[in-house]
Amino acid sequence: MINITFPDGNIRQYESGTSALDIAKSISMGLANKVLVAKVNGEVRDLMRPIDTDASLELLTWDSEDGKKTYWHSSAHLLAEALEALYPGTKFGIGPAIDAGFYYDVDMGEKSLSTNDFAKIEEKMLELARKKSQYTRKEVSKADAIQYFTEKGDEYKLELLEGLNDGDITFYTQGDFTDLCRGPHIPNTEGIKAIKLMKVAGAYWRGDESRKQMTRIYGITFPKAQDLKDHLTMIEEALKRDHRKLGQELELFMFSEKVGAGLPIWLPRGTALRSRLEDFLKKEQIKRGYQPVITPHIANKKLYETSGHWAKYGADSFQPIQTPREGEVFLLKPMNCPHHCEIYGHRPRSYKELPLRIAEFGTVYRYEQAGELHGLTRVRGFTQDDAHLFCTPDQLESEFIGVVELTTYVLKKMGFENYTAQISLRHQTDRSKYIGSEELWEQAENAIIEATKKIGLKTTIEYDEAAFYGPKLDFMVKDALGRSWQLGTVQVDYNLPNRFELEYIGADNQPHRPVMIHRAPFGSMERFIGVLTEHCAGKFPLWMTPDQVAILPISDRFSDYANGVLDQLAEHDIRGFVDERAEKIGRKIRDTELKRVPFMLIVGEKEVAEGRISVRKQGGGDKEEDKGKGDMGSMTIAEFVAYFKNLIQ
RNA sequence: GCCAGUGUAGCUCAGAGGUAGAGCAGCUGAUUUGUAAUCAGCUGGUCGGGGGUUCGACUCCCUCCACUGGCUCCA
Structure with missing residues (x-):
């Protein structure tokens, strides 16, 4: 006889050689009909296979992974x-x-x-x-x-x-x-x-x-x-959240064959949204000691020969730009780091100015393969919320941790909870794709692993996902259809400081080599906004959404009052518009809902008489059951402003 | 880049070897409206580009481009 232990701790005896299916039958025929496979001592096994030793047993049905x-x-x-x-x-x-x-x-x-x-x-x-x-x-x-x-x-x-x-x-x-x-x-x-x-x-x-x-x-x-x-319906629903569809409907961005594949064009509403994200991060970075810089969109080929990008990616990039001067060659900027290395190196540096944190919303151009282009998430021209931190080896850990904290803070602020922090390491055997010595790579890899451990960040490890100059900590988020995209990234780099021969004078009056951290909490504005759009189904957080309120007069007799309300709200930094069309209120509400405007302020006879507004909150979408749910009754403007401010914090 | 698919009006889509249609949007007019679509009229397309077959191609064939889903790649 053998002892079979069930997940609830119950132990029952069976004859040796009994199959999991037999055991299921001994419990109930209903279970036997449902069970698909067994987990025996933690190993997933066929139901029919005989069990001949004491074992723990889990009977797995459709409900289990x-x-x-x-x-x-x-x-x-x-x-x-x-x-x-x-x-x-x-x-x-x-x-x-x-x-x-x-x-x-x-x-x-x-x-x-x-x-x-x-x-x-x-x-x-x-x-x-x-x-x-x-x-x-x-x-x-x-x-x-x-x-x-x-x-x-x-x-x-x-x-x-x-x-x-x-x-x-x-x-x-x-x-x-x-x-x-x-x-x-x-x-x-x-x-x-x-x-x-x-x-x-x-x-x-x-x-x-x-x-x-x-x-x-x-x-x-x-x-x-x-x-x-149900599964097919779910996919259909997910497609409604597709950022390419919403981007068009909400007039956030567009593409043009004449401009070129993979080159997004930001429309006014998208630009408003994006600017708000940029402003948010810029402010946060200033608080954390970053110094904004601006560098050009093209650079001499020599810069990328030094960085190693030319050797690595030159052939597959946008091809070089010639000038009238023979032999002079420029490249579209594929990365900001070489420029930032030049900024670091433009004068002697003292250990006293480290860590040096320089930040730039830098637009870069990469010739991604034609079959790879995908809405805003995979493009050929995009803006990284890039920064490079140059520090002493001693400062590396605390700088790294600071960057990780900034990144998780940003993700949280944007409403992303379900991300994976992925440590992206080299290919386990093939080292031909990377630059730099074994020793420096190990240092960098260990730095990431140790630092994430120290702050208790839950991570996964993926091989063959590193950058060619160093390992990365990547923050991965899924889109509406469950595809995984890299958003934020933090990279420890010992190699580029070497190639650019960067130095600082230490307290010992001797030259030393700094360590460099590349980081981008959003990753790129394009991809981030693409994935964000899908996450919130176009209903952006109140503080960043292009229009926060729509003021809807019942008829044009109330337009003046409506515009007065708009002006008063503007004084409190609440932005919106008045819908003055000669349409019925139902129509105005519908159009405003479809634009995903968070609040509708309805003004008519009653409101004008009482000096109030009727507030309607944006509903749950274009679904029948969500209709009519948003009516919040009437408020004074001051009441609404207070309510609104409280939502934004 | 590779495999498969798609490309008709601003958007969503119908049609089809004999010369293109709907709804919405837009424009004009009427309507002055109370919580998800007021009514009427009008405008709008070299049917993705180029080439070929044909008396005739939006329709068939070739090619290029763009897009979609994957693969590979992703500084």
């Missing part, structure tokens, strides 16, 4: 089975579960798959699912595995096998499809009821651009049709 992942991974196998049935000769790469669904990378030879083929594949998958095929696990020797895939002619699986040890190899079979797979899987295909293929994409084999591009098919499945429906 691991349950969903297993279900989706099994769905990927079902997709593969369907593809093999419909397109014989298809070769298979990998087919994992992802955050929402799964994909399979396949090589279909000459066949070019498009979304038009989806219906047919989905139908096939459903047909196969209804056969209730078991997912059966089989341990195979490496030799047998190689033989199987050699006969099948699947070179991708053979390549995957190369990386596996004999004795460690398992096959899973459901229906007519057998796959090399570690598992685990759900018991059978019966529970896969709702299937939707989402998109096709090219994906390089093993993520390597130099290798074959395979066809990646994304899909998602659910146990109930309603779940799929």
Whole structure:
């Protein structure tokens, strides 16, 4: 007999060799029907596998992350089975579960798959699912595995096998499809009821651009049709928050083919918003001892030869600017740091003036690949809220911590709670992409790791995400569709001070090399505002929103009174406009709601007579159930100003 | 840059080998209005650019550009 411990601490005895599914059945048939996979001593395993030692057991259903992942991974196998049935000769790469669904990378030879083929594949998958095929696990020797895939002619699986040890190899079979797979899987295909293929994409084999591009098919499945429906509705809702859509509707920014791809143009309302963010940070930086500077948008090529940017990115950048003078070459500024290094180095520096913090809202230009451009979040010309801190090695930690605190403060002030602080380190083995000595890199990496530990910042570690001159601490935030973007960044750099031969005279009267911190709390104004827009669905925090109030006269007889109200509010730094159109009040309210103006002040006969305003708060959006919820009744102007000020703090 | 898709009026979209349509927006007029769309009339498009096939192309083919979703990249 074996002792099985359940998550609630309960212990029950079973015969050795009992499967998790049997155990589930012993508890209730309802559970047995729902359970997808088991967690045995912390390891996720097939339900059918016998348990032969004392163990802790968790029975995972659709409600758990691991349950969903297993279900989706099994769905990927079902997709593969369907593809093999419909397109014989298809070769298979990998087919994992992802955050929402799964994909399979396949090589279909000459066949070019498009979304038009989806219906047919989905139908096939459903047909196969209804056969209730078991997912059966089989341990195979490496030799047998190689033989199987050699006969099948699947070179991708053979390549995957190369990386596996004999004795460690398992096959899973459901229906007519057998796959090399570690598992685990759900018991059978019966529970896969709702299937939707989402998109096709090219994906390089093993993520390597130099290798074959395979066809990646994304899909998602659910146990109930309603779940799929809800999922699709959720995506639709998310698309309404897309900053590209809202940016157009709210007239924040635009693009023009004539100006060029990836070059955002800020409209008046967007500029107002952006300026407010800039002013906020500028003020904060002054408080914290930063000195604003301004540097030009182009610089001599020599500057970037010194910094290393020319060697690293020159060929893939906007190409050099020639002048009438032969041999004279300028580049559009891709980064501000070389300029700031020049500022540091323009005269001898004493340890007494360190840390030196110089800040610039610096606009930079990078030739991002055409397929990469994306609204405001990936552009070719953007403004970094950049600063460079030059300090002694002793000051590094406290400066670093100060910068992290500023960044988290800014994020909080903007209403971002769900960000990840990611330590971006070098590639674990390939060191060819970086400049600088091993020793300096280690120093920089340790500095980041130690400092974040010290302030108790929760971090994740990602390899192969460092800048070419140093490691980074990146603040990652997700957009409406769950895509992750880097906003704020803090980077410790020992390399550029070397390349620019920066020095300070220490207390010992000897020259020393400063350490440099690059940092940008927003990251770039463009990306930040893009992601911010999606987070608040266009309803920006009151203090930064372009128009805070709209004054809506019931008819033009009350225009004078309305304008008087506007003037009075302006005296209290409350900004807005009067809607003097000859429209009904319902119309004015609707238009104002769509513009996401936080407050509507309605004035008519009654208000004029009493010297008051009727206040309506912006509703929850264009939804029926949110309508009519915002009426706050009547106030005096002074009451409204007090209420408003209190909201802003 | 690569794979797949899209491109019709300012916006959202319909249409289609015989020369383009709706709603909203805009303009004009009427309406003076009480918490999410007042009514009427009018204007508006070399159907993304270029090339080809055809008696005829917005429609079919090629190519370029832009955009969308991924991949790779991201100082």
